[in-house]
Amino acid sequence: MKQPKQPKPRKLQKLIPVNWLEFITDYNLKLAIPVGPRFQVDVPDWTGRPHEGYDESNNSKWLGTQVWPIKDASSDTKVDLIGKGRSNFCTCPSPRSIECVKHHVNDKKVQLQFDLGPAFWKWRFNEMGQEVSKLWNLEEQKQFDCIVKMNPTSEGKSFLKPALECFRARHSETIVSYYFNVYVPRRMSIKTRAGIKIVDTDDDEDGKDSKSSQKRCRSGSGKFVRTRYLTGRR
Numbered sequence: 001m002k003q004p005k006q007p008k009p010r011k012l013q014k015l016i017p018v019n020w021l022e023f024i025t026d027y028n029l030k031l032a033i034p035v036g037p038r039f040q041v042d043v044p045d046w047t048g049r050p051h052e053g054y055d056e057s058n059n060s061k062w063l064g065t066q067v068w069p070i071k072d073a074s075s076d077t078k079v080d081l082i083g084k085g086r087s088n089f090c091t092c093p094s095p096r097s098i099e100c101v102k103h104h105v106n107d108k109k110v111q112l113q114f115d116l117g118p119a120f121w122k123w124r125f126n127e128m129g130q131e132v133s134k135l136w137n138l139e140e141q142k143q144f145d146c147i148v149k150m151n152p153t154s155e156g157k158s159f160l161k162p163a164l165e166c167f168r169a170r171h172s173e174t175i176v177s178y179y180f181n182v183y184v185p186r187r188m189s190i191k192t193r194a195g196i197k198i199v200d201t202d203d204d205e206d207g208k209d210s211k212s213s214q215k216r217c218r219s220g221s222g223k224f225v226r227t228r229y230l231t232g233r234r
Contacts, residue, residue, distance in 0.1 A: 067118070067119045067122050067123070068116055068117070068119035070117050070118075070119075090104075098189075098193075105129075105130075109125075109129075112125065113125070127177070128181060129181055129185075130181070130182065130185075131181075132177055132178050132181040132182050133178070133181075133182045135174075135178075136178060136182075140167065141182075143166060143167075144163065144167075144175075144178065144183065145183070147159050147162050147163050147166060148179075148183065150162070159179075160172060160175060160176070163175045
């Protein structure tokens with residue numbers, strides 16, 4: 001009696017690490033939303049008799065509560081050309097500098113807060129962008145930078161678990177929010193201001209600088225040393 005053949009063990013495919021920073025900035029990777037009669041349903045108007053238990057007054061509970069525009073508020077609007085952007089003229093002492101950009105971003109944030117009113121907090125705009133950095137002190141921000149550098153995504157590692165172990169009082173949602181709202185934009189701003197045409201966008205640093213940076217992180221020293229973030233040629 002012949003024994004049945006044993007199935008060959010499957011080889012585990014090595015997961016390809018995802019470079020999240022490169023994925024975010026690559027607009028070619030965005031999925032298209034199919035539009036047309038093959039993808040959308042055409043629902044005709046109901047012309048028959050309503051259901052016996054139908055009550056039109058109950059429809060309002062499914063519509064939710066109107067947050068914006070505010071009821072009984074002025075409906076005056078400013079009509080500007082969409083996509084025009086800000087004029088090149090700037091009264092800042094150092095136009096296009098970091099301080100200049102922060103100043104104009106803050107002005108727009110204040111204007112948005114004024115226009116939206118309570119909806120600004122209802123939609124949690126106060127928890128977006130650089131506002132998230134105010135919830136982290138300087139020492140915590142340095143520790144987070146070290147954790148990301150010691151767990152580069154280019155090597156298939158994840159910073160989330162080590163970060164949760166380091167910041168036990170914070171939830172994963174808070175850590176991920178800081179990564180995408182603060183850490184990634186800061187790295188992108190460094191690259192755009194460096195003027196380097198060919199840039200390594202991996203989270204880990206290169207060569208000796210990377211190893212020395214990881215040693216400083218492991219040592220737990222409070223002394224902050226500026227290191228080289230980018231590599232490339234001009």
